[in-house]
Amino acid sequence: MTTPLNAPSLQTLGCLAFAADLSMGQPIDHSPRTALLASRLAELLASGAEACACAAALGLIRWAGCTANAQGFADLFGDDIAGRAAMIEGRNPFHNRRALSEPLEAYIRPLAQSHCEATVEMARQLGLAPAVAAGAQDLFEKWDGSGIPAGRRGEEIDLLAQIVAFCGELEIYSRVFGLSKALQLVEARAGRHYDPALARLGLKHATAWLAEIAALDAWPVAAAQVSGAMSGTTDDLDALAALLADYGDLKLPGDFMSSRKVAEIAALTASILGFDTQSERHLARAALLHGLGRVAVPNATLERRGPLSEADEEHIRLVPHWTERILKRAPKFEGEASLASRAFERLDGSGYPRGLSAPNLDGAARALQACVFVVTASRLEGSGKGASGASDQIAREVAAGRLDADSVTAVMTACGMPRRTLPSQAMASSPQVVTQREREVLGHLARGRSNKEIAQKLGISPSTAGTHVENLYRKLGVSTRAAAALIASKWGLVN
Numbered sequence: 001m002t003t004p005l006n007a008p009s010l011q012t013l014g015c016l017a018f019a020a021d022l023s024m025g026q027p028i029d030h031s032p033r034t035a036l037l038a039s040r041l042a043e044l045l046a047s048g049a050e051a052c053a054c055a056a057a058l059g060l061i062r063w064a065g066c067t068a069n070a071q072g073f074a075d076l077f078g079d080d081i082a083g084r085a086a087m088i089e090g091r092n093p094f095h096n097r098r099a100l101s102e103p104l105e106a107y108i109r110p111l112a113q114s115h116c117e118a119t120v121e122m123a124r125q126l127g128l129a130p131a132v133a134a135g136a137q138d139l140f141e142k143w144d145g146s147g148i149p150a151g152r153r154g155e156e157i158d159l160l161a162q163i164v165a166f167c168g169e170l171e172i173y174s175r176v177f178g179l180s181k182a183l184q185l186v187e188a189r190a191g192r193h194y195d196p197a198l199a200r201l202g203l204k205h206a207t208a209w210l211a212e213i214a215a216l217d218a219w220p221v222a223a224a225q226v227s228g229a230m231s232g233t234t235d236d237l238d239a240l241a242a243l244l245a246d247y248g249d250l251k252l253p254g255d256f257m258s259s260r261k262v263a264e265i266a267a268l269t270a271s272i273l274g275f276d277t278q279s280e281r282h283l284a285r286a287a288l289l290h291g292l293g294r295v296a297v298p299n300a301t302l303e304r305r306g307p308l309s310e311a312d313e314e315h316i317r318l319v320p321h322w323t324e325r326i327l328k329r330a331p332k333f334e335g336e337a338s339l340a341s342r343a344f345e346r347l348d349g350s351g352y353p354r355g356l357s358a359p360n361l362d363g364a365a366r367a368l369q370a371c372v373f374v375v376t377a378s379r380l381e382g383s384g385k386g387a388s389g390a391s392d393q394i395a396r397e398v399a400a401g402r403l404d405a406d407s408v409t410a411v412m413t414a415c416g417m418p419r420r421t422l423p424s425q426a427m428a429s430s431p432q433v434v435t436q437r438e439r440e441v442l443g444h445l446a447r448g449r450s451n452k453e454i455a456q457k458l459g460i461s462p463s464t465a466g467t468h469v470e471n472l473y474r475k476l477g478v479s480t481r482a483a484a485a486l487i488a489s490k491w492g493l494v495n
Contacts, residue, residue: 005223006331009126009233012240013060013226014219014329015292016122016247020063022296022322023070023251025085030171032218035059037167038160039225040209041202046159053228054131057123058164060226061132062139064122065115067250067295072111074299081298088169089176090185105148112140113149118250125243127232135160142193154195166194166202174210183207219329237285237332245288248295252302255291258379263287266371268414273367273407283364286339287371293322317352320344339364343372346402363407370407373397374415391417405475434475441468446485 017031024030035056042055070080077083077093086093100107119136138152138161145153166186173182183203190199234240245259266287270280294302297319301312308316320341327337342365345351347358351369361369377390394412397403434442437458444454455465476484 011330032222056225057229065118068118069111290343293319366404
């Protein structure tokens with residue numbers, strides 16, 4: 001029984017494949033192309049449609065464990081993304097770094113173990129067939145026993161793993177070196193890296209397969225191939241979002257579970273702000289996913305404190321862009337993707353990646369921005385990696401008109417932080433910090449009208465008018481009509 005292409009688990013697998021290709025420094029269609037090659041080779045070597053589906057699934061998920069060892073590769077190569085890309089493409093990953101004190105295998109073996117174990121667990125959580133998880137354990141083993149992490153040899157190595165290893169290298173080499181050179185390289189590894197019979201069969205069809213796949217939009221075709229390998233899928237979007245969050249957070253060991261923490265605070269914040277249940281879950285899932293695009297950024301850049309180079313700054317500014325692009329593979333997360341991509345925008349337009357300002361940032365976006373900033377500032381202060389005085393940093397962002405005061409207050413309450421009066425936003429912010437209705441109330445207020453008169457003008461009750469006035473005073477950091485009138489005049493709300 002096949003899984004529908006709109007199944008959340010299958011779409012989440014697509015997100016993982018996209019993100020992992022980014023993290024390995026590969027084109028975003030590398031894993032889908034490998035999956036298609038693997039399904040074709042499996043069709044010749046194994047019996048039944050399920051084997052083809054499982055081979056394709058393993059081709060898609062094989063790099064998913066890459067965030068589990070990203071820090072190790074960053075320590076080893078300096079740049080985890082560029083270093084791994086060089087390694088799997090047959091280039092020197094070290095560049096000008098100092099020589100190692102031990103053979104490279106001594107460093108790589110535990111990293112491979114981490115990769116395989118993480119991939120196995122993700123395959124299980126996605127509900128992939130047991131054969132996929134079994135193959136994930138042997139992804140880096142070699143026919144002659146020189147592979148890692150277990151050093152299996154010959155037919156001890158899982159057949160699906162052999163198929164995917166061969167097809168993955170064929171895809172990479174044909175792209176990096178051209179078809180002729182790729183075929184030579186793969187043929188030279190027969191008997192060492194691959195089963196000679198498997199290599200001969202793959203080489204016989206490689207040219208035709210690569211030409212066929214070059215004309216395809218690889219992901220949707222690969223998804224159709226994989227659907228038969230998803231035996232225990234889940235429709236729980238919360239659980240799938242948490243899986244993607246954990247995958248992203250593994251990249252920096254010190255950040256693990258940080259996205260879950262932001263989501264926990266986001267759910268409490270939504271409740272405090274009066275969001276309905278559906279909006280609360282939407283915000284919490286967006287909070288889980290907000291940092292997923294970090295997988296496209298080298299760890300050294302993510303960990304760097306202090307001023308960033310122009311290149312590093314551009315990497316950081318693209319994190320929300322990559323978050324949204326990764327999640328495009330999962331239409332089920334379309335709303336969360338849009339919200340998560342605005343997590344680093346600011347009310348004054350100084351955020352990224354689009355430089356959106358207050359008119360384009362709704363209550364959910366403002367709440368998410370506040371959650372991410374407050375939780376991150378508090379965590380960095382607690383770890384000693386950030387400047388002291390998280391509360392002061394938060395207050396400065398509000399005073400400068402970059403973060404929404406109401407949202408920040410709700411987040412601080414959700415975090416259990418000491419309640420404090422936030423500085424006035426009036427002098428630094430724009431009129432967009434207040435709602436359209438509050439702008440109307442402010443105009444009447446500036447003309448000296450009472451709450452009752454404002455109510456009559458706007459067709460609302462006096463108590464509602466009073467509530468609007470109180471909210472305005474709080475947002476503007478004032479307590480008198482005169483001060484409010486000055487601000488209204490500055491903003492051009494008084495004719």
